Amino acid sequence: MHPPEPPAPAARPRLGVFKFASCDGCQLTLLDCEDELLALAAEVDIAHFAEASSDAAPGPYDLALVEGSVSTPEHLDRVRRIRAESRHLVTIGACATAGGVQALRNYADVEEYLATVYAHPEYIATLATSTPISAHVRVDFELRGCPIDRGQLLEVITAFLSGRKPGIANHSVCFACKRRGNVCVTVAHGTPCLGPVTHAGCGALCPTYGRGCYGCFGPAATTNLPALIPVLHRDGMDDEDIGRFLHTFNVADFTAVEARGPGVTGKEGTE
Amino acid sequence: MTSPAESRPRDGGIEAVLDRSGLAALVTALQHRGRTVIGPTVRDGAIVLDELDSATALPYGWGVELEAGTYRLVRRDDGAAFSHSAGPQSWKSFLHPERVRQWSADRGPGGGLTVREERPQAVSYAFLGVRPCDLRAIRILDLVMAGGRYPDPAYLSRRTGAFLIAVECTEPGATCFCVSMGTGPAADAGYDLALTEVVDDDGHRFLCRSGTEEGADVLAELPRRAADDATRTAAVLGVRAAADRMGRSMPPVDLRTLMRDTLEAERWDDVTARCLSCGNCTMVCPTCFCTTTEDVTDLTGDHAERWRRWDSCYDLDFSLLHGGPVRSSPRSRYRQWLTHKLGTWHDQFDSSGCVGCGRCIVWCPTGIDLTEEAHALHREASGSQDAP
Numbered sequence: 001m002h003p004p005e006p007p008a009p010a011a012r013p014r015l016g017v018f019k020f021a022s023c024d025g026c027q028l029t030l031l032d033c034e035d036e037l038l039a040l041a042a043e044v045d046i047a048h049f050a051e052a053s054s055d056a057a058p059g060p061y062d063l064a065l066v067e068g069s070v071s072t073p074e075h076l077d078r079v080r081r082i083r084a085e086s087r088h089l090v091t092i093g094a095c096a097t098a099g100g101v102q103a104l105r106n107y108a109d110v111e112e113y114l115a116t117v118y119a120h121p122e123y124i125a126t127l128a129t130s131t132p133i134s135a136h137v138r139v140d141f142e143l144r145g146c147p148i149d150r151g152q153l154l155e156v157i158t159a160f161l162s163g164r165k166p167g168i169a170n171h172s173v174c175f176a177c178k179r180r181g182n183v184c185v186t187v188a189h190g191t192p193c194l195g196p197v198t199h200a201g202c203g204a205l206c207p208t209y210g211r212g213c214y215g216c217f218g219p220a221a222t223t224n225l226p227a228l229i230p231v232l233h234r235d236g237m238d239d240e241d242i243g244r245f246l247h248t249f250n251v252a253d254f255t256a257v258e259a260r261g262p263g264v265t266g267k268e269g270t271e
Numbered sequence: 272m273t274s275p276a277e278s279r280p281r282d283g284g285i286e287a288v289l290d291r292s293g294l295a296a297l298v299t300a301l302q303h304r305g306r307t308v309i310g311p312t313v314r315d316g317a318i319v320l321d322e323l324d325s326a327t328a329l330p331y332g333w334g335v336e337l338e339a340g341t342y343r344l345v346r347r348d349d350g351a352a353f354s355h356s357a358g359p360q361s362w363k364s365f366l367h368p369e370r371v372r373q374w375s376a377d378r379g380p381g382g383g384l385t386v387r388e389e390r391p392q393a394v395s396y397a398f399l400g401v402r403p404c405d406l407r408a409i410r411i412l413d414l415v416m417a418g419g420r421y422p423d424p425a426y427l428s429r430r431t432g433a434f435l436i437a438v439e440c441t442e443p444g445a446t447c448f449c450v451s452m453g454t455g456p457a458a459d460a461g462y463d464l465a466l467t468e469v470v471d472d473d474g475h476r477f478l479c480r481s482g483t484e485e486g487a488d489v490l491a492e493l494p495r496r497a498a499d500d501a502t503r504t505a506a507v508l509g510v511r512a513a514a515d516r517m518g519r520s521m522p523p524v525d526l527r528t529l530m531r532d533t534l535e536a537e538r539w540d541d542v543t544a545r546c547l548s549c550g551n552c553t554m555v556c557p558t559c560f561c562t563t564t565e566d567v568t569d570l571t572g573d574h575a576e577r578w579r580r581w582d583s584c585y586d587l588d589f590s591l592l593h594g595g596p597v598r599s600s601p602r603s604r605y606r607q608w609l610t611h612k613l614g615t616w617h618d619q620f621d622s623s624g625c626v627g628c629g630r631c632i633v634w635c636p637t638g639i640d641l642t643e644e645a646h647a648l649h650r651e652a653s654g655s656q657d658a659p
Contacts, residue, residue, distance in 0.1 A: 039570045155567070162572045167565050171550060171586045174636075178554030179369040179581055183315040183359050186636050188342045196549035196636050210315065221587045222548045222601060227637050231340070262543050262601035264587060 013062035013161060016048035018082050020068025020075050021102055021130060025147040026093035027051050027067050032150055040154075043161060059085030063160050069095040069130040071102060076127075076136065083137035088160050091133045092153065094146035094249040098218050102130040103252040132252075141166060144199050146216040146249035152201050169200050170221035173213050177204035185212055192235045194245065197223040197257075218250035224262040225254075284481035287495035288502050289466075294352070294477060295326035296493045297436070297464075301397040304489075306434060309365055310399035311358065316344050318358045320365070323399065330355060337444040337518070337629065340638030349470045353400055356444030357628040361557030362398055362409055366433075367416060370580045371425045373564075378573040391428035399436045401462065403455030404447075404626040406437050408557035410461055414620050415560050425579075434485065437462035441509035445518030446629030448642055452521065454626045456513040464490060467506035478506040519629060519642040522649040526623065530614030533648040534606070542644050543602040545637045552631035552639070553583040553608065558624050563589065584608050609641060 017027050031052060033040065040046075047057040064086035070079055083089055091097050099106065105113055106129045114121035133139055143156050143166075152168055159166035169175065173195035177184070185191040185207050193212030195204065199220045206213050219225075225246075232242050246254040289297065301308050311318045312328045318335060321328075334347040335355045347354055376386045401409070409430075416426035440449070440456030449455030458465040463486035467478040478498060481487035522529070553559040563582035568575045582589050584607045590597035598604045616624035625641070632640045 036570065043570050154570070158568055158570050158572075161570065162568050164566075164568070167567060169586070170588055171583070172547070174549040174551045175554065175581075175583065175586070178359075178551060181319070181360060181364065183317040183319065184342075184551070184634055184636070187340060187634050188316045188344075188359070190341075193636075196547040196551070220548075224544075224547050224601065227545050227547055231636055262546060262548065264599065 012043060012045040014047040014057075014060070015044040015157075016059065016061035016064045016082070016086065017046075017051070018048070018064060018066045018068075019050070020066065020079065020096065020133070021071035022068030022093065022095040022100065024051060024067070026096075026145070027065070029092075029148050029150050029153055030065070033154060036154055040157065044157075061086045062088065063157070064089045065157075066091045066133050067093050067096050069099045069102060069132060070127070070136055071130045072126055074125070079133060079136050088140045089133075089137065090141045090143060090156055090160070091139050092143045092145075092148050094144065094216065094218060095130075096133050097142040097144055098250045098253040099130040099132050100146075101249050101251065104247065105130060106252060107247075107255070130252075141168075143168065143201075144217040145201055149201050149203070151203075171200055172196050172220040173198045173200050173202070173204050173207070173217070176200045176202070177207050180204055180208060182207050185210060186231065186235065190235045192232050192237050192241075192245065194228075197225050197228055214245065214248065215254060216249050218253040219257050222262075222264045223257050223260075225258050226261055284483075285487045285490060286478070286480040286498040287490060287493075288498050289477045289479050289493060289495050291326070291475060293479075293493050293495050294329075294466075297489070298323055298326045298399065300489055300492050301399075301434060304395075306395050306397035308397045308399055309362075311353070311355065313344065317342060318344065318355050320358065320360050320362070329353075329400075334442065335444060337446045337633050338638070339446065339632050339640045339643075340635055342633050350475055351442070351468055351470050353438045353466070353468045354442040356440070356442065356447050357402065357405070357557075357630045357633070359555060359630075359634060361555065361628070361630065362401065362405055363412060363557050363560075365396060365398070366409070366412060366429050367426055367560060368429075370578055373425075373577045373579055375574070375576040377575075389425075391425045393428045393431070395432060396429060397434040397436065400438045401435050402440055402449075402628070403437060403458045404440075404449040404452070404628040405557055406435065406458055406461050407452075407454040407626045408628070409435070411558045411620065411622060411624065411626070412560060414622075415558070418620075434489075435462045435464075437465040437482075439465060439467045439506070439510050440513045441468060443513050443516050443518060444629060444633075446632040446640075447627065448517050448519040448521060448629060449627035450514050450517045450520070451642075452623060452625055452627035457510050462486070467510060469502055469505045469509060471505055473501060473505075476502060478502050519627075519632070519640070521627075521642055522646050524649055526613040526645060527615075527617045529645065529649055529652065530610040533652050534610070536648050536651045538644065538647045538651050539602050539606050541647070542639060543600075543605055545639055546601055546605045547637060548585045548587075548601045548604060549636065550583040550585040551634050551636065553585060554581065555630040555634045556612075557626060557628060557630065558612075559583070561589070584611070609644060612641070613645065 110128045156166045186193045191212045194215040195213040198215045199217040201217045308323045310323045329352040332350045336343045416423045437458035462482045562579045565578045612624040
């Protein structure tokens with residue numbers, strides 16, 4: 001009689017990293033986790049990560065990190081396939097969570113854009129809108145930022161590995177700015193800053209270096225943009241400036257709360 | 272060394288006059304006693320609190336112009352070091368830091384858990400330039416953090432033995448209202464040393480009196496001269512004049528009753544329209560103490576830590592219970608903050624939570640002024656149209 005086989009080591013959870021319409025900066029954040037990459041590779045099987053390796057293994061995946069917005073007809077099918085193959089799906093970055101800067105097209109004539117940009121627009125297959133992944137499939141967690149924060153990405157991966165809720169705050173950048181001991185750039189310098197309405201997560205990076213927040217993490221869980229507009233006016237912005245200030249990487253999310261008074265943004269929590 | 276220069280001030284300590292070199296010697300003497308000296312200094316266009324290497328880092332010749340939602344550093348030609356009012360931080364940042372590890376745990380190879388309680392390392396602080404309003408704020412924090420059955424070890428490790436040098440107020444800001452709250456501009460108790468800065472034809476000097484034995488010991492080490500009547504008079508008049516120059520005031524009513532009786536006032540809707548729920552007022556408040564816990568694990572899942580970090584009643588998640596946040600509307604969150612600060616704080620800690628420093632007025636991006644809100648609530652409650 002043979003001795004029993006030693007138990008096989010538990011299979012590591014399989015990680016897939018996928019990209020839609022985006023600049024690749026958010027998945028690059030994963031490669032930027034230089035000090036933690038070996039530890040991460042020990043805990044997960046990086047099965048699909050085109051930016052790191054051309055050796056792409058098929059699903060299913062335990063955790064899919066999805067970057068980019070749904071922007072082409074081909075994306076519509078692909079996002080559903082990835083969802084079907086993934087136990088948990090986490091979207092990373094402003095393109096995936098809000099449609100990205102390319103969602104500016106949602107407020108313009110896409111045919112006109114095509115004719116202006118491309119010599120042969122007939123070669124281009126595009127949708128009229130750029131939309132977040134959550135507009136198409138169920139998403140387990142949305143990690144904000146343009147790009148995302150390295151520490152927050154590790155926290156989200158770690159949380160999913162241990163089956164707990166990610167410790168990601170939904171409050172404003174001001175919380176982080178004050179906790180860091182910064183002097184408020186709006187109050188002390190008269191610098192326009194979107195910190196009071198912007199989702200924390202960057203560690204108040206821009207105000208720490210003396211410039212105003214430009215909202216790259218999108219709206220906080222609760223905003224009151226109409227109350228901030230007079231402050232931006234006071235600090236030298238006209239309506240056109242404010243429009244440009246708000247309509248960048250998270251144009252769709254800021255547009256959704258632009259005219260809305262005090263209350264939750266609808267992305268988190270309930271009123 | 273000077274000849275014995277102590278005289279008896281009204282409260283039984285010793286009293287002397289320091290000049291600028293005496294103040295410099297004070298910082299050095301505290302450092303020699305192993306103290307980390309924290310005081311006001313100029314950084315990033317504001318007078319912040321930071322560790323002082325020497326008294327030369329003090330904001331000599333700097334003042335501030337304050338209004339609701341606005342703070343500007345301005346040059347002064349009198350060279351004064353303490354002619355400024357509250358800045359963007361308070362002593363809370365040092366006594367009750369924004370993030371503290373409480374315990375950590377490791378899972379061993381056999382699956383057994385080892386939990387280690389955090390033993391905070393004691394810090395020996397000296398705080399130079401504590402305003403009377405902030406002195407009161409520290410007393411309030413003492414009660415909140417260390418007064419109950421379960422004193423907070425992290426707070427105690429920083430607060431125990433901290434050497435407090437109060438500086439009485441002679442230059443209140445436009446957003447100050449310590450007189451309304453009964454906390455200043457004179458320092459009454461709770462300090463080791465109290466300074467009053469005097470700048471006049473007789474020169475730049477500090478009337479210094481001790482409030483504790485250690486304060487008297489430190490003062491006795493410093494180059495100083497005997498307190499003279501001219502300096503005493505100038506100091507008293509300076510503080511008295513400050514009391515008459517408060518930029519703000521509270522309505523002359525019992526604020527606790529006012530808060531209790533105006534919970535459904537229309538004014539709450541008015542202020543909510545201006546409130547960003549950004550949390551700045553609570554972060555700069557010298558007595559706001561609320562925290563949340565943050566549990567973190569490493570990638571292996573075998574190491575976990577519990578951290579405590581500052582939170583705020585403006586955070587939607589602060590009142591998150593099963594099923595959703597209790598205070599989901601911004602109106603309910605603003606009302607919670609103000610009614611707690613001015614009203615229910617009395618029930619909880621037997622004092623007001625507000626010391627009249629005006630920080631929440633200055634550092635609110637939209638300039639919400641709690642004194643204006645209190646006046647408006649009072650007007651609405653009494654049906655009067657009186658201006659504040």
